[in-house]
Amino acid sequence: MSTRSEPAQERLSAVMRERRQLLNVAYRLLGSLSDAEDVVQETYARWYALSPQQQEAVESPGAWLTKVATRICLDLLGSARARRERYVGAWLPEPVPDPAEWTTGRSAADPADRVTLDESISMAFLVVLESMTPAERVAFVLHDVFRYSFTEVAEIVGRTPGACRQLASSARRRIRASQAPTAPTARRARIVRDFKQAWEAKDIDTLISLLDPDVTTIADSGGLVAARLHPIEGAEQVARAFADVADRAPGLAILERTVNGQPGLVAQQDGVTVVVVAFDIADDRITHIWAVRNPEKLRPWSTN
Template sequence: MGSQPEPDDGLDAIMSERRQLINLAYRLLGSLADAEDAVQETYTRWYAMSREQQDAIESPGAWLTKVASRVCLDLLGSARVRRERYVGEWIPEPLPDSAEWTTGRPAGDPADRITLDESVNMAFLVVLESMTPAERVAFVLHDVFRYSFAEVAEIVGRTPAACRKLASSARHRIDVSQPPATPTTRRAAVVRDFKRAWEAGDIEALIALLDPAVLAVGDGGGLVSAMLHPVEGGEPVARYFADLAPRIRDMTLLERTVNGQPGLVAQLDGATATVIAFEVAGARITHIWAVRNPEKLRPWTT
């Protein structure tokens, strides 16, 4: 009988880092597709080395993290140019709860399990989008993934003191933009009330649920039309959604978790047409993000 090949512990150890890398890259890039590309590129660089070069690396996990972060830093520079040409507003790619995940990947693929915590809620990711690439990388590595400023400095190519300053600036942006935490049950109730008012086309009920300074942002892409400009203010946003009410009568509107927070998913003939994320402060909705770009709805589409 032929002997069974020995399991490659090194390969297992390298591949076990994949989930952590996808989690990091998604937070750095705000796009699952870009995150997967960055991680693929990271592994390509690892396997381009000889076995001797690989064996000489003391901590393969740290090496992979450093390379993935640098790849993301480069991608952020080019993404900025791409997003400036984007039709409509750029919104980060929304993620479903793991139970709702329906990509064509094999079940149990670690990339399917991005940890949904406050560092991936839509409001947080939108603030990250406003940062410089260096700010974003320094902040995510230090504040979210707990890397030291010495380690961050090696990745970003600046001094530890400069990285501390970058992260501090990013933290200030986050602190200024985030409202006080609202319990998930309260958020869910507000989103449910919004769904009912929207389906009924009830402008008064919508206005009552919206903050007077609410901002609604939509994106498109591909063959999908975009909301070219954000809509601001309780009454204009209420009217915008009330005007859409007749069009959603052919759709199924579902309450779903979007990036770890209560949201809505509009389906047409079983396919996801729109994913809507909300920011709720107290009993009012302060932000609405509607994603219609088919490329960003891959994880939602059966």
């Protein structure tokens, strides 16, 4: 026999199933896992603040939750520029590991607390998203990544479908202008492995051979650890910088890991992750290196 509570239980289950989707949307919009988690928590808080009658009146809880989460993200993106200006050094998106390597102690076994890895989460992709206006970023991510129609996007961001189409088109041009042809994953992994071995050996000549002449390295420490505050440019300068790190950190363990869905490296000192390194590769040469050293951004990489 059915009970009157069954529809409410089904609705609750449907609402909770949206958690991972909300986390994925928020992370791509904000580039910060911790901020994305806060957005999801606030979104659910607003849902549970509704009366039972108000919840029942919501035709699609999933759409309601996405709309609320996206609008919270828009507010955060609007204030992000000022916060980034106060940030010490370069700001990079918060890296996330492969699900099999996800070790955050709070909820290590819960798939709903993990970000789905695909091309829209690579460090190169997220860095380009950072250059967009908040409206461009939202329109592009919702439509091109999550396949919401422009009518749905317009309802979420409070603009016309035509305006959202133009925003997404502008964002798409930025993406195309910044992207080089993507090498197969196996080839990228081989190049990263060669870089790892040369880094460990402090082999500057081999490092240079793996780097594009105009390679750029950007480090994000947030001012919390000693790090270069400005980009390093040029193959020889980058190679010597990595060799210098190996010289100054004896016993540094360099591990091959998946970083935002792409082959990358993780360096650990005494079992503690101290840097996560992401790469962009074109024509079998490393063109960009992003090194995240801010401890606050390395929580999912902790082995504790």
